[in-house]
Amino acid sequence: GAGVSQSPSNKVTEKGKDVELRCDPISGHTALYWYRQSLGQGLEFLIYFQGNSAPDKSGLPSDRFSAERTGGSVSTLTIQRTQQEDSAVYLCASSLVRTIDEQYFGPGTRLTVT
């Protein structure tokens, strides 16, 4: 079946612009996760959704970052007033129901802020 998909695959934006990154989880998966992979850094957790609710937003790096999920499916990660340090690969994952279920990752969105 279809896996997790993300769009766009690559995004180049100018400093100060807003960007939206999209994640389509595996159909039927109620839990959704965002991670960020910066150059030289490991993958870091950003936020997770259970249905449309985000119980933990503590991983978001600043208030310029926000995320929402609608219809228990698609999620959007928005970065306002982008900075060069936001350049990274943003990965989305989903899992079936419980947070302990295995997470399946999408291909990621590579964001470059110039």
Add this chain to the structure above:
Amino acid sequence: KQEVTQIPAALSVPEGENLVLNCSFTDSAIYNLQWFRQDPGKGLTSLLLIQSSQREQTSGRLNASLDKSSGRSTLYIAASQPGDSATYLCAVKLSSGGSNYKLTFGKGTLLTVNP
């Protein structure tokens, strides 16, 4: 705070060699440990998932072991091939403390298998 360390950061071996990648974690209260593969510009592919009650998992030429009490895991790759060249990531999930939804990753080992 859980910290995951992977050694070595990079490894280059000739084709056919057997090799071991290492992962260590600071908090032994884990639910499971997972090894991933990441190819350049691609997402993560899950290789092996070991539950905390298990000691090892095998898939083809790959074998992963887990020693929870010492906070260590190894990924053994037998008879390496050029197609095994990728970054290998280790990740753990805590079993309690309200954070059992997040994976904590190491920085990975970049493996190059030379023909």
